[in-house]
Amino acid sequence: MIYWAPLLHMYQPTFQDSRVLQQIDKECYKPLLRMLDEHDNVKISFNINAVLIEMLNEFDLCDTIEILQNLESSNKIEITGTAKFHPILPLIPQKESEHQIKINEEIIKNNFKHWERGGFFPPEMSISSQVAKYIRELGYKWVIMSGIACPVDWLTDQIYTSPNGLMLFFRDDILSNKIAFNNITAKGFVEEIKGKLKENKEQKQKNKFIITAMDSETFGHHIKKFERTFLSKALELINEQKEIKMEFISDLSKFFPINEEKIIPKDSSWSTTYDDMKADIPYPLWDHPDNRVHTLYWKIVRSLNNLMNLIDNLDLNQNWDAERHYNTSRWFYDRGICSDTTWWGNPDRGTWSPNLIYKGIELLMRSALNAQLALVHANQSDIGEGYFDSISFYHNLLLMELYSKTKELKRRKK
Secondary structure (H helix, E strand, C coil): CEEEEEEEEECCCCCCCHHHHHHHHHHHHHHHHHHHHHCCCCCEEEEECHHHHHHHHHCCCHHHHHHHHHHHHCCCEEECECCCCCCCHHHCCHHHHHHHHHHHHHHHHHHCCCCCCCEECCHHHCECHHHHHHHHHCCCCEEEEEHHHCCCCCCCCCEEECCCCCEEEEECHHHHHHHHCCCCCHHHHHHHHHHHHHHHHHCCCCCEEEEEEEEHHHECCCECCHHHHHHHHHHHHHHCCCCEEECCHHHHHHCCCEEEEECCCCCECCCCCHHHHHCCCCCCCCCCCCCHHHHHHHHHHHHHHHHHHHHHCCCHHHCHHHHHHHHHHHHHHHHHCCCHHHHCEEHHHCEECHHHHHHHHHHHHHHHHHHHHHHHHCCCHHHCHHHHHHHHHHHHHHHHHHHHHHHHHHHHHC
C-alpha cells in the first residue's frame, strides 16, 4: 500500500491588492475547494494563514471560508498551525515567532471549531533546529519540511522524530515540483506512485508514504484550470486503485512506526537548493549575503527589534498616548515582517518589484515611528534614538538600492 499525504498552502500578504485577491479567489480558491467537495476520497492537510482568513472576510469573500469549514467538518481536510503573517521563522526572534503562532491560533480556533494543535507548516517550509524545538514546546505534534532538510537517509516507511518528540515529515521535493511546474500529468503522477508499489513488492516491503506540498494557488491561478486537469483527474484515478490511498499527514503515524533514531533537521526552506546548502545559505530568497536589498532589510529589522524590546518593557498603564503608539507600532510590526518583502527582491531569480518591496518596508517604518513616539510619550525617547536613527539611515540606503538596481536591470535588457 502507498499512502499519499498531500498538503496545500493558502496565503496572501496583507498588502495584496483587493482586485488581485478577488481574482485569485475566482480562479483558484473557490473552484479548487468546490472540486474537492465533489470527491469522497479526499484527505488533504491544509494550511491557511489567519491573515488570509481575515482578508477574505474583509473583501466579502467569506463564502470561501464557509467551503473550507464544510470540508473540515466532512473530514476531507485538516488544518495545520502556522505563523499568522507568514514570516521566515528562523530569521526573527523566538518571542516574535511564538507571538505570530499564537495570534494565528486565535483566528483558526474561531473559524474551525474542532481545531486542535496537530501539524505545523512553517512559512516557506523554513526550518531550523530552534524552530523545531519550540514548535513542539508549543504543543504541536508534527512539522512538515522540504526533503532537503533531512540530515540522514530519507525513509518513507518509518517516521523520524526530533530529540523532544516532534514528528518530522519531509516533502518529496522532486514530485511536488513536477506537479507545481506542470511537468507531470495526473496519469503520469499515478503511474509514478504505481512504480513505487512495484519497488515495494520487489523489495518485499509492505507500505510506504509519499508527501507532496505546494501552494494552493498552483491550481487555477498559476496554472489555469489545473484543479480539474490535474488534481481532479488524479483523485479519480487514485479512487480506482486498491493499493493507493489518500491520508492525512496527521494519521500516517497510525500506519508507520517511529524510527528509534532522533534527528535534527537542517536549516533550509522549500526554495533552498543543494548549492545553497553547500554555500551555507539556508534561506536564499529572504536572506542572501550577496543581495543588498536583503542585507539592508535585515539591518532595519534588527534595529526595529531592539526598539520593540524597549517598548515591550514600558509600563503602558501610566500613559494613554504611549499605549496608543505602542499598539500602533505592534500592529505594523506584525504585518511588516512577512516573507514577501525580501522575496520580491530577487531579480537574479526572476522576482523583482520595487513597489512590493517598499510596501513591506513602509509597514516597518510606520512601526518604527510609532515605537519611537511611544518612547517619547513615556519620556524615554533617548534610549531609542540610536535605533531609530539607524532605521532611518538604512531606509534611505534601501530606497537608493531599489532605484539603482532597477536602472541596472534596465541596462541589462538593452
